[in-house]
Structure formats: C-alpha cells, structure tokens
Amino acid sequence: VIATWENEAAVAAARQRLLDGGTALDAVEAAARVPEADPENFTVGYGGLPDRDGEVTLDACIMNEKGDAGSVTFLKNIKHPVSVARKIMEETPHVMLSGAGALQFALANGFEKTDLLTPEANARWEEWLVEKEYKPAVNIERHDTIGVLAIDDKGRISGACTTSGMAFKMHGRVGDSPIIGAGLYVDGEIGGACATGLGELVMTTLGSFLIVELMRRGLSPQEACEEGIRRIVERYKDKYDYDEFQVGYIAINKEGEHGAYSVVEGFNYTLYQKEKTSVVEAGNMI
Ligand code: GLY
Numbered sequence: 001v002i003a004t005w006e007n008e009a010a011v012a013a014a015r016q017r018l019l020d021g022g023t024a025l026d027a028v029e030a031a032a033r034v035p036e037a038d039p040e041n042f043t044v045g046y047g048g049l050p051d052r053d054g055e056v057t058l059d060a061c062i063m064n065e066k067g068d069a070g071s072v073t074f075l076k077n078i079k080h081p082v083s084v085a086r087k088i089m090e091e092t093p094h095v096m097l098s099g100a101g102a103l104q105f106a107l108a109n110g111f112e113k114t115d116l117l118t119p120e121a122n123a124r125w126e127e128w129l130v131e132k133e134y135k136p137a138v139n140i141e142r143h144d145t146i147g148v149l150a151i152d153d154k155g156r157i158s159g160a161c162t163t164s165g166m167a168f169k170m171h172g173r174v175g176d177s178p179i180i181g182a183g184l185y186v187d188g189e190i191g192g193a194c195a196t197g198l199g200e201l202v203m204t205t206l207g208s209f210l211i212v213e214l215m216r217r218g219l220s221p222q223e224a225c226e227e228g229i230r231r232i233v234e235r236y237k238d239k240y241d242y243d244e245f246q247v248g249y250i251a252i253n254k255e256g257e258h259g260a261y262s263v264v265e266g267f268n269y270t271l272y273q274k275e276k277t278s279v280v281e282a283g284n285m286i
C-alpha cells in the first residue's frame with residue numbers, strides 16, 4: 001500500500017482490510033475514508049476548506065485492476081465521496097456523477113447528509129475573506145489530496161483519490177482528483193499512479209495515465225514519476241513560478257515496485273510493504 005503524504009492511519013486501515021481478506025479495492029477505499037472523516041485534515045472530506053463562497057465541495061474517484069472506475073465531482077454534504085464513487089462504479093452504467101446529481105444518487109443509496117464545514121475550516125475561510133486573495137501555496141501543512149494505491153495477494157491493483165480541492169477555489173471548480181487518467185489511473189496488467197498538488201497541471205498533462213503508459217513502455221515506477229514531473233516543469237516553466245505550487249506523484253507496478261517524485265521539496269508518502277510501514281521523503285526536480 002502506498003499513499004500520498006504522511007498518512008499512517010489511512011495505510012493502517014488499508015493493511016487491516018487486506019489482512020481481513022479484502023481486495024485491493026476494499027483496501028484503497030478503507031484508506032481514503034480515514035482522512036475523509038478526519039476534521040483535522042483541511043484538504044479532504046469533512047473539515048476540508050471551503051470554496052470562496054464558503055461551501056465545501058468534494059471530488060473523488062476509485063479504479064480497479066479491470067479498468068472499472070467511479071467518480072464524483074462537486075459533491076456537497078457527503079462525508080465519504082470515495083464510497084459514493086465506488087457505488088457509481090458498481091451500481092450504475094456510468095463513471096462520473098457531478099454536483100446535485102451526485103448528491104441525489106448518494107442520498108438515494110443510503111449516504112447521510114452532513115454539514116462538512118467545521119468551525120475550524122469556517123474560521124480559516126473568514127480569515128481568508130479579509131484579503132480574499134487566492135494564492136496557491138506549496139505543501140500546505142504537508143498534505144493535500146490523498147491518493148492511495150494497493151496491490152493484494154492475488155496481484156490485483158486498485159487506487160483511490162479524494163480531496164476537497166484547492167482551498168477557497170472558485171465555486172464550481174473541479175480539479176484533477178476525480179478525473180480518471182489525471183488524479184488516478186490503474187491498468188491491472190501494468191500498475192497504477194496517483195497525483196497530489198495543483199490539479200490544473202495534472203489535468204492538462206493527464207499525469208497518472210502518462211505514468212502508467214511510461215511503465216508499460218518499460219520505465220520503473222520511479223523513472224515514470226520523474227518523467228511525469230519533468231513534463232509539467234518543461235511545459236509550464238514560463239507560466240508558473242515554481243515557488244508557488246507543488247505536484248507530487250506516486251506509482252506502483254505489477255511487480256510491487258514503487259516510485260514517487262515531486263516538483264519541489266516537501267512531498268512525502270507512506271508505504272506499507274513486507275509488514276513494515278514507513279514515511280519516506282520523495283525526491284524532487286527543483
Ligand atoms: N489535486 C487536488 C486539486 O487540485 O483539486
């Protein structure tokens with residue numbers, strides 16, 4: 001199991017699910033649900049920072065080794081968007097539901113309506129309202145979108161990705177996290193990849209798909225993550241100041257090898273492999 005950032009509790013939940021006989025898909029869903037329920041995590045689920053209008057809107061997706069995928073975007077008032085995404089994958093003919101339709105689907109399927117804006121997140125929003133200046137910042141509190149990948153004892157690979165998106169984003173903004181191929185991609189014959197950081201740059205380079213395709217062509221997960229970051233840096237070097245944003249990737253392949261890399265210093269990930277959990281600093285390009 002590998003997850004973006006320091007997420008030992010999420011990785012422990014995935015490990016437990018695997019030990020209980022769950023699939024890789026069960027494991028990644030269990031992992032994503034941990035930060036989604038954590039009010040102290042300001043970038044995911046319940047307690048996530050709101051958009052500039054004070055509304056918490058969530059994006060998430062999930063994908064298995066067969067290429068089945070489910071996704072929700074712009075979902076309000078539901079604590080576990082990853083589980084809604086899984087339901088969409090398993091019980092509808094669609095991949096993605098958005099906004100009011102996603103909420104309607106969630107409520108019809110037994111998910112409870114919850115106020116996701118905690119007093120702490122509301123206080124930060126009110127603080128932001130004083131200046132109303134939107135400036136993305138790198139590695140805010142060393143966490144951001146939670147992406148998780150797992151491979152189980154039958155060699156099945158799955159992934160999940162969940163986020164409240166950029167803090168104080170424009171109302172209606174959707175990032176990379178629910179976009180299959182951008183925030184997450186899995187090919188059961190090759191491996192999987194996940195992204196965290198400034199979604200606009202991941203969406204426009206289709207980063208996770210790119211990394212899996214590079215692995216298909218023979219690159220290791222580490223080499224593929226480095227190439228994914230290099231593409232972003234090359235393409236956007238004149239448009240963005242690299243002091244002001246971060247993108248990080250994690251990847252695994254079918255052989256159980258892993259890789260991680262980011263644009264600037266400060267990205268880390270949590271790995272559970274061979275009965276050991278560790279938090280590891282990823283390398284960076286700039
Ligand atoms: N990577 C999360 C976002 O940009 O929304």
